[in-house]
Amino acid sequence: MLFLKVRLLDIDLLDLVLINPEDIKASQYFPGDRVVLIYKNKEEIGTIYSSTLVNRGEIGITKELAKSLKVKEGELITIKHADKPRSLAYIKKKMDKNKLSKEEIFLIVDEMVNNKLTNIEISAFVTSLYINGMDMDEIEALTIRMAETGEMVEWESLVFDVHSIGGVPGNKYALLTVPIVASAGLKIPKTSSRAITSAAGTADVMEVLTRVDLSIEEIKNVVKETNGCLVWGGALNLAPADDITINVERPLGIDPKPLLLSSVMAKKLAMGVSKLLIDIPIGREVKVKDEKEGNKLAREFIELGERLNITTECALTYGNQPIGRAIGPALEAKEALETLEDPYKGANSLVDKATHLAGILLEMGGIAPAGEGKEVAEELLFRKAHDKFMDIIVAQGGKEVRSEEIEVGKYFIDIVSPKDGYVIELSNNKITKIAKEAGAPNDKKAGVYLNVKVGDKVEKGDLLFTIYSSSEDRLKNAIKLARTLYPIKVEGILIKRIVRF
Amino acid sequence: MLFLKVRLLDIDLLDLVLINPEDIKASQYFPGDRVVLIYKNKEEIGTIYSSTLVNRGEIGITKELAKSLKVKEGELITIKHADKPRSLAYIKKKMDKNKLSKEEIFLIVDEMVNNKLTNIEISAFVTSLYINGMDMDEIEALTIRMAETGEMVEWESLVFDVHSIGGVPGNKYALLTVPIVASAGLKIPKTSSRAITSAAGTADVMEVLTRVDLSIEEIKNVVKETNGCLVWGGALNLAPADDITINVERPLGIDPKPLLLSSVMAKKLAMGVSKLLIDIPIGREVKVKDEKEGNKLAREFIELGERLNITTECALTYGNQPIGRAIGPALEAKEALETLEDPYKGANSLVDKATHLAGILLEMGGIAPAGEGKEVAEELLFRKAHDKFMDIIVAQGGKEVRSEEIEVGKYFIDIVSPKDGYVIELSNNKITKIAKEAGAPNDKKAGVYLNVKVGDKVEKGDLLFTIYSSSEDRLKNAIKLARTLYPIKVEGILIKRIVRF
Structure with a gap:
């Protein structure tokens, strides 16, 4: 147990907890330790890092964490070592290829939503699901608890x-x-x-x-x-556990079946x-x-x-x-x-x-x-x-609008066909990459407009697609990318016939 | 690409990168994005968070990161989105139960050591090894690369x-x-x-x-x-990848065989x-x-x-x-x-x-x-x-010393046997927990001294063990824990005989 005075930090890294290096040295805590922060009847979990941004006797916590704890700057809070999350045993059980009970799955979801599991633990869970899967009983429990731990909407009639x-x-x-x-x-x-x-x-x-x-x-x-x-x-705040697992699935580039369904x-x-x-x-x-x-x-x-x-x-x-x-x-x-x-x-x-x-x-x-x-x-x-x-x-709060009133990027470029032939391929991934390089989705006016689709006949110089952007620089980058990726393939008749076969 | 002026942060969270929320809004970056920081011919990886601790146009990076980049406060550095680590495909291959080649394993270790893999990715790797294992060819490659990516010591004779x-x-x-x-x-x-x-x-x-x-x-x-x-x-700096995987294995409480051997x-x-x-x-x-x-x-x-x-x-x-x-x-x-x-x-x-x-x-x-x-x-x-x-x-730089000169915690308590009998159990884990609660290993003078071992005959009131600490408070906590855990079990003759059988 350690008592420290709250200092508010404006960083959006939710569980960041800063303690002065001298205080850490004198304590039983190490950088990277998971701790429980206690204020009155509220508890939250955080991870300790050592920093001179806070003075001795102070604890730096994010504004959001302070809000959850209902604590103000300058007040004293207590920290203690966080126990290992109880659901870790069940994540381990799934690693060992066992079926989880409803209660075990509920606890995993609960601890995920209550910020008791780190990305390390969530990644182990997601990876275990990818490798060992779940049966429909388990998926049902996972889905129900993911829903129950967030907002639940009711309607008077069928929707x-x-x-x-x-x-x-x-x-x-x-x-x-x-x-x-x-x-x-x-x-x-x-x-x-x-x-x-x-x-x-x-x-x-x-x-x-x-x-x-x-x-x-x-x-x-x-x-x-x-x-x-x-x-x-x-x-x-619908099924918040879903967003938590997606944040781990995305960098790994996997989408385990149980999570695809439950999500x-x-x-x-x-x-x-x-x-x-x-x-x-x-x-x-x-x-x-x-x-x-x-x-x-x-x-x-x-x-x-x-x-x-x-x-x-x-x-x-x-x-x-x-x-x-x-x-x-x-x-x-x-x-x-x-x-x-x-x-x-x-x-x-x-x-x-x-x-x-x-x-x-x-x-x-x-x-x-x-x-x-x-x-x-x-x-x-x-x-x-x-x-x-x-x-x-x-x-929903908008105004009636006609299509011609919608503004798109004022910088644009037309990409034309280098030869006569047929469009034999149009890559989803490449078109997406080019649109993103041009600024989409943050730049709402950026993107790609296709003038042709697969199977269309084109002549040399015909328009294939147009790239739009609000920024001249980003448009240049997108053009550069389009030249490398070659998202639309045009081939002559002969090759076209082979592809058709 | 974004150009920002360096501001040094004294936090030991290596890959923390702070950008002002207004700059983030105007950019194509999101909190949590992995980015490459570029200064002259150096590159390092970091994770973006939004914070008003830095002004617009500034980028907050840790002192250690600045040291690796050889950049000083106030200088301009460039950031761009980090590509997905190339070794992720091989981690995925292991998730899919395939054997990895030497080159694939080398790349995983290299990217781990170069801070290109996050804990999410490392946890997926460790979990995959736990579930799917490695054969001896793979373990050999893992071990060799873990060694090669750190300091290598040579000796003139056998050691x-x-x-x-x-x-x-x-x-x-x-x-x-x-x-x-x-x-x-x-x-x-x-x-x-x-x-x-x-x-x-x-x-x-x-x-x-x-x-x-x-x-x-x-x-x-x-x-x-x-x-x-x-x-x-x-x-x-021997086999630094080993420390990186241990940091993930520890919270998960797993020790996959390939990593146990290679470590x-x-x-x-x-x-x-x-x-x-x-x-x-x-x-x-x-x-x-x-x-x-x-x-x-x-x-x-x-x-x-x-x-x-x-x-x-x-x-x-x-x-x-x-x-x-x-x-x-x-x-x-x-x-x-x-x-x-x-x-x-x-x-x-x-x-x-x-x-x-x-x-x-x-x-x-x-x-x-x-x-x-x-x-x-x-x-x-x-x-x-x-x-x-x-x-x-x-x-090694110390002085000759006699055992009686070694100081141990000045606060201590003797725990005695509540009854006559034999010591039938002495729990490693419980003794460790009590010693840690008393302050070990940070408080070097804290710990437990056992007066009995398994099989010893004791009478009611005989000394079982002594707890030492440099702190009266911590000693109290350790006593409380000892009373709950009951680390040494003493049983009467009858039970003792059953155990012997």
């Missing part, structure tokens, strides 16, 4: 949702699907994420048009008024969704590589959904090239609006995907007879979706 | 070493074994560690008597003069050891639980030794209770000295272990005929070891 796993660039279909479904009278409070590794998440795109950081109360009001919404889930379903469970459609894009450069794998994953989502009392259907969709032509927040918002304003002008891939998915939801909701959902969705897209989308934008 | 894996409390035998072996004319430059989870490492004990943070040059001089030394390996052997390879004896304690509360496991591990050490050109033998030793009677740096130093001054007074377990291990080394060095090593070692213990030990102490 619908649609969710895509794995990223296809330009995947702005939800801006069409949600208003179509809402205009048919079904409630669809769609939460989405910001870009993690992509050039634009649905929330980034929607933010070009209106507010997305709504509270649950605000979401309920919007849905009451319009039947739908398109908001940022990150503002809502999606915990957020839906927390959001109170009753009927869910999952879009599983299939392609060389997306999460799911082939149909067989897609079918297996779909069956698992459906089984987990049943256990959670969420009616779940899945759609395998084409993921080998971007959806539509625009990649980047403003470009995508503009494309979605254009398509809602005049669906005849929209890219086939976008209209097709949006109405297909909407159609399934309409069938799930009993609005359309089996097999006729897409047709009904198309009709709604032409007749009602645009007005419904405007209502949603206004209800 | 011997003895190393214990896994902790038995009170394991101060090296303070006897090294002078015995050195007094026989063999060179034995023993490096050891400070306590990690124990109450005293050999280096902590030796530090009570003399300097232990010698440079390699100094070690060579001491060995030239006396044939032996007992120094702290941590001062030497020991990389340090020995780096230290230039030619003939090595490995002590493998066997017991309920130590790393190796039974003889079968001990034999298997011994064979692996011997095979790895052969591949590294280090002649290796192993000794399985009794590890079910502490060695000797003293636990804690000063208490152990005192006990070792007493035993050297008059071996008749020494605890059987200590004299026996020290001479047994010394005997094997003497046989390995051709000093004693096969089967007679222990006898020769005993003779040397009586005739020469004490003087040799004094020479070593003096050569």
Whole structure:
């Protein structure tokens, strides 16, 4: 036990705790030790580092930690060594290839959410799940607890949702699907994420048009008024353990099956969704590589959904090239609006995907007879979706807007074809990289607009794509990258025929 | 790319990089991003956090990072996003249960040592090794690269070493074994560690008597003069990757076999050891639980030794209770000295272990005929070891000292037996916990002195053990803990007989 006077630090490294080197020397604590900070009846966990930024007798803690402890600068707090987290034994048990009980999984999730596990321990858990997996009982427990340890939303009637796993660039279909479904009278409070590794998440795109950081109360009001919404889930504290594991999965570049399933379903469970459609894009450069794998994953989502009392259907969709032509927040918002304003002008891939998915939801909701959902969705897209989308934008705090009013980057460059031939390849990953180099998603006006898609015939000098940016420097970097990556391949007839075979 | 003016931070969190929140907002960087810091021809890796401790246009980096970059406060440095470490693909390959090539393992070790891997990635690697293991080719490559990426010591003649894996409390035998072996004319430059989870490492004990943070040059001089030394390996930059993995293994409480083997052997390879004896304690509360496991591990050490050109033998030793009677740096130093001054007074377990291990080394060095090593070692213990030990102490920078001059904690308490009976159990772990609660190893004078060992007959009120501390408060805490843990079990005759059976 050590008593120290609080000194507030403005650093966003939550668990940082600074102690003067002389105090550390005289104590039983070492830099890197995990400690419990105690103030009155509150406890928080931190990690000690030695620093002369604080004087002897002082303890430097972040403002956020001080807020959780309800302690003010200058007050005395106590620290003691943190016990090893109790759930470590169960993480070890999973390393040893054993099945975990519900209670054991609950404790792991609880300790993760309560900041009792470090990244070292969470990484060991994630790696164990990647190697040793979980059965459906374990995944069910994991999902339920991930949901329960955050906000849980309740609705008076059934709510619908649609969710895509794995990223296809330009995947702005939800801006069409949600208003179509809402205009048919079904409630669809769609939460989405910001870009993690992509050039634009649905929330980034929607933010070009209106507010997305709504509270649950605000979401309920919007849905009451319009039947739908398109908001940022990150503002809502839904299934916080999911964000914690994602922060470890991302640098490792792995997505263990149990976490892939629980991540999606915990957020839906927390959001109170009753009927869910999952879009599983299939392609060389997306999460799911082939149909067989897609079918297996779909069956698992459906089984987990049943256990959670969420009616779940899945759609395998084409993921080998971007959806539509625009990649980047403003470009995508503009494309979605254009398509809602005049669906005849929209890219086939976008209209097709949006109405297909909407159609399934309409069938799930009993609005359309089996097999006729897409047709009904198309009709709604032409007749009602645009007005419904405007209502949603206004209800979320924005203003009605026309596609031509959306500004995109004022610096741009056209990239043209070096020869005659056919577009035989369009790389999702490379297009994303170029859009990000140009500034997306932080620079909302940056991105890539594709003038061609796979299979198109082009002549030398024809426009392939345009890169946009708000910054001349970033545009230059993006051009440089585009020249190295060569994201669109054009080949002559002969090679084209071999590829076709 | 972002150019920022350096501001020095005195925090021992090596890779901390602070940027003003306004600069972060205007940049493409997010808190938590790994970045490369570039100054002239130097590069280092850091992790960005947002903080108003630095002004706009400034970048806060630790003094140590600035030293590596050779940059001074106020100078401009550049940052860019760090690429994913290349070795991540090989860590992933191990997660997928594949054998790694020599080159792949080399890259993992190199990136670990160059601070390119975070704890998240290292934990994934360690966990993968725990679950999927490595074959001897892989372990050999791991060991060689761990050694090569640090200091490599060369000697003009053969050098011997003895190393214990896994902790038995009170394991101060090296303070006897090294002078015995050195007094026989063999060179034995023993490096050891400070306590990690124990109450005293050999280096902590030796530090009570003399300097232990010698440079390699100094070690060579001491060995030239006396044939032996007992120094702290941590001062030497031997196999730095080993320390990096240990920092992850420790919180997880795992010790994957490939790392257990490479950890020991990389340090020995780096230290230039030619003939090595490995002590493998066997017991309920130590790393190796039974003889079968001990034999298997011994064979692996011997095979790895052969591949590294280090002649290796192993000794399985009794590890079910502490060695000797003293636990804690000063208490152990005192006990070792007493035993050297008059071996008749020494605890059987200590004299026996020290001479047994010394005997094997003497046989390995051709000093004693096969089967007679222990006898020769005993003779040397009586005739020469004490003087040799004094020479070593003096050569390392200390002064000759008598056991009665060693000070132990001035606060102490005797714990007595609550009843008549026999000591049927003495828990290593509990004794260690009590010694640590009393302040060991930071408080060198703190610890536990055992008055009884397993099998001893005691009467009600007889002294079981004494707890020492330099702090009255800490002694109180240790007493409280001793009352809860009940580290020594005394049972009546009846139970004793059942246990004997």
